[in-house]
Amino acid sequence: MTNSLGRNVPEGKKPFVSSTDYKSHKRQQIGLKTQAEKPVFYESLETAFVDLSLHSGMTFSFHHHLRSGDKVLNQIAKLIEYSDLKNISLAPSSIFPQYDLSELIRSGRINNIYTSYLNGPVADAIQDGHLKGELIMQTHGGRARAIESGELAIDVAFLACPTVDLNGNGSGAIGKSACGTLGYAVSDLMYAKKVVLITDNIVDKLEKYQFDHRFVDMVVKVDSIGDPKGIVSGTTRITRDPIGLKIAHDTALMLEALGEIKPGMSIQTGAGGTSLAVADAIDKLMVKHQIKGSFASGGTTGFHVNMLKQGLFSKLYDVQCFDLEAADSYRVNAFHKGISASEYANPHDPKAIVNKLDIVILGATEIDLKFNVNVTTDSFGKIIGGSGGHADTANGARITIITAQLMRARIPIVKEKVHTVTTPGSDVDILVTERGIAVNPLRKDIITKLEAAKFKFVTIQSLLEIAEKICGKPKELPEGKRQIGVVEYRDGTVIDSLYGSR
Amino acid sequence: MNIGIAGSLESNDALVTVKAADTTKIEIHSIVDVFYHDQIEKVVKDVLSKKKNDKIHVIIEDKGALDYTIKARLLTALARMEANNA
Known part of the structure; x- marks a missing residue:
């Protein structure tokens, strides 16, 4: 099957029609899940992991605000292996080169990946044909749409959060791993079935916060969620070329x-x-x-x-x-x-x-x-x-x-x-x-x-x-290499297919 | 020694090495090999035939150089080899 641009679309997927087609569709939103009780605080990721009663086949999500300094995704990856989980779908808003997921992809622990930006060893492992399921590349807005509509159903959102207060409210503005706004994680916070904030800084009370405790199930305190040097790219400069x-x-x-x-x-x-x-x-x-x-x-x-x-x-x-x-x-x-x-x-x-x-x-x-x-x-x-x-x-x-x-x-x-x-x-x-x-x-x-x-x-x-x-x-x-995934337009239709290197 | 080198491994340049040999041998390692292998080879062959040189080993390590860059680097490498020889 091909879409309106003549690009291949795998059977069973919606082909891209036009960049205005979404206007003829209504917004879909699954119900907001709010917590009656206060979030539970943990001192270790391992204990929290056990209490979440995770099983194979689940979907976990992450955000990329700590950029190449992020340590959370790799810690969860270790726990996926340690807990013997298989066939996991991973939905990080972006994937950078510091993520070491190749072995989990090869061994069938991570089978599907949803993301908006991808490079480095994970991209290579996927293009070498090791991902058992598929790679779905979304736009930033398309990811938010997919999450709120339930199209991308998240079982657990593991959200790095530079500061959390005792009520479970979270902010990226302060703390030793401060990274500023946490905009890409807000859909995950609001619509994931379970929300775990992972932090290295707990304070009594935040006056201003972006993450509302009503959506938070657990708060886990770890030593470090990120390396400050990687979190911000340093001085951004105007080109001299x-x-x-x-x-x-x-x-x-x-x-x-x-x-x-x-x-x-x-x-x-x-x-x-x-x-x-x-x-x-x-x-x-x-x-x-x-x-x-x-x-x-x-x-x-x-x-x-x-x-x-x-x-x-x-x-x-x-x-x-x-x-x-x-x-x-x-x-x-x-x-x-x-x-x-x-x-x-x-x-x-x-x-x-x-x-x-x-x-x-x-x-x-x-x-x-x-x-x-x-x-x-x-x-x-x-x-x-x-x-x-x-x-x-x-x-x-x-x-x-x-x-x-x-x-x-x-x-x-x-x-x-x-x-x-x-x-x-x-x-x-x-x-x-x-x-x-x-x-x-x-x-x-x-x-x-x-x-x-x-x-x-x-x-x-x-x-x-x-x-x-x-x-x-x-x-x-x-041409004619094996399809490994798709590129979605912002409305979730397939605008093109992605191919393996062999 | 019967060898001449010219160029660099900077982007848009090529490092060209020539060595005296019994026959012509052209070795191309290029970051754009999949797109331009034949064209790079043609530039090298054209230069060698114009110089009537058929006893040479040419090694091109190409970082996306344009044809005239490759030609200039090759001519310089050949001239340096001759100078070394003299």
């Missing part, structure tokens, strides 16, 4: 030509070096024209915090803090607001921030002539990431801009067909490369405005031709 800087500069000039640098504007950029350079270029234009925007959103960095402090935006909506400055600002600044994954990007959440965005700046490992974007695999077909909020913001924002170098180490970024579709071309409006800007022909409004402003742009076809003239035309990758 001249190609990245040119792309950023051109992006800002184009936004100016489109009349988008205007009062009340809202924007989301990533935390990578080029994204920050774009934010910096926009920042300068806003200062020059004395523009005050409404909000910036997404994962945040010290750079975003500075824009808020300068008064360039009146609010920061933050689902995840990337560095210490962001985490500090979240703790002390009332205008730096933590939001849940659902409030950020759930297609059915009426409050979703992505729908209020004017502009989102995103990256791509590949983009094709129909503007379909791949951020899930590289050009060799290897899994190197995933949507995260890519497909959500692209769909929600009024203007979606992809910034990318036209070629990297001889590999053109523009393809006739991307290896994997993460975000459909119908949601992608503009591609900015160092050798030209291409506009999706579907966005006649943008084309008209750029023409009126005499702003130069080209076709995406011509960018492909330039890249292939310089690099040579790459040979087609051999």
Whole structure:
């Protein structure tokens, strides 16, 4: 079976129809489970594990706010093995390279994985064909939707929580493992059958908290939930690469030509070096024209915090803090607001921030002539990431801009067909490369405005031709390898399939 | 010694080593081998035939270099081998 983009969909799965199809479906929410009693406190994960009466076939979930410093998932993985559990489904919001799950995957203890971002040894083990069940790659908003609808039913959510009070309320803002907002874990907290907070800091009473004790069954005190060095990525810097800087500069000039640098504007950029350079270029234009925007959103960095402090935006909506400055600002600044994954990007959440965005700046490992974007695999077909909020913001924002170098180490970024579709071309409006800007022909409004402003742009076809003239035309990758999983669009339909390396 | 080296292992570059041999042997290790193996081989063969050199062992360790980079590195490696020989 194929979907509307011509991509393979395994039998029994819902094929992707369009990026607006979700609007004709109603929001589904399973009942909220609240606790009448206070949560039970444990001094050891082992004892808590026994009292949870776990069995094979269950689904466990986790969040990734401690990023590459997280120690919780590996501790639970050890207990899965120790308790002889088999056929477990794992649903962490992201999987980073420090997770050592290869042996549990090989031995049939972990058989299905749901996540929004994946790289490192776990990705390799799955692509080598060791996962008995399937890999389901969701968007950040799609994960929240799947959890609240019961489509992804979580038996136990093991939630790392930097500080918990004696009532069982939890916060990520303080404690030795503070990481800022815990937005991606809120759906797990509200809808998992059992919720276990795992912490290394217990206080008497939290005045402000993101996790409400009414959803919490257990609190477990451990020595350490994470390594602070890995929790935050340190100082996030603007790129110094001249190609990245040119792309950023051109992006800002184009936004100016489109009349988008205007009062009340809202924007989301990533935390990578080029994204920050774009934010910096926009920042300068806003200062020059004395523009005050409404909000910036997404994962945040010290750079975003500075824009808020300068008064360039009146609010920061933050689902995840990337560095210490962001985490500090979240703790002390009332205008730096933590939001849940659902409030950020759930297609059915009426409050979703992505729908209020004017502009989102995103990256791509590949983009094709129909503007379909791949951020899930590289050009060799290897899994190197995933949507995260890519497909959500692209769909929600009024203007979606992809910034990318036209070629990297001889590999053109523009393809006739991307290896994997993460975000459909119908949601992608503009591609900015160092050798030209291409506009999706579907966005006649943008084309008209750029023409009126005499702003130069080209076709995406011509960018492909330039890249292939310089690099040579790459040979087609051999096809027909074993399906190992799927990429879901934000509504849960299958937008593409994932394949093994052999 | 009958050997010449040019280039680097930086991204977008190639390290090219040439050694005198009885026949021509071309060894390509490239991060983009699956996409560009034949094209890299063609560049090497073109250079060797133009130089009328058919007794050489060429080793390319490629990090995504473009054709003109590979050509320049190969020509330099050959020139260095000759200089070493002189």
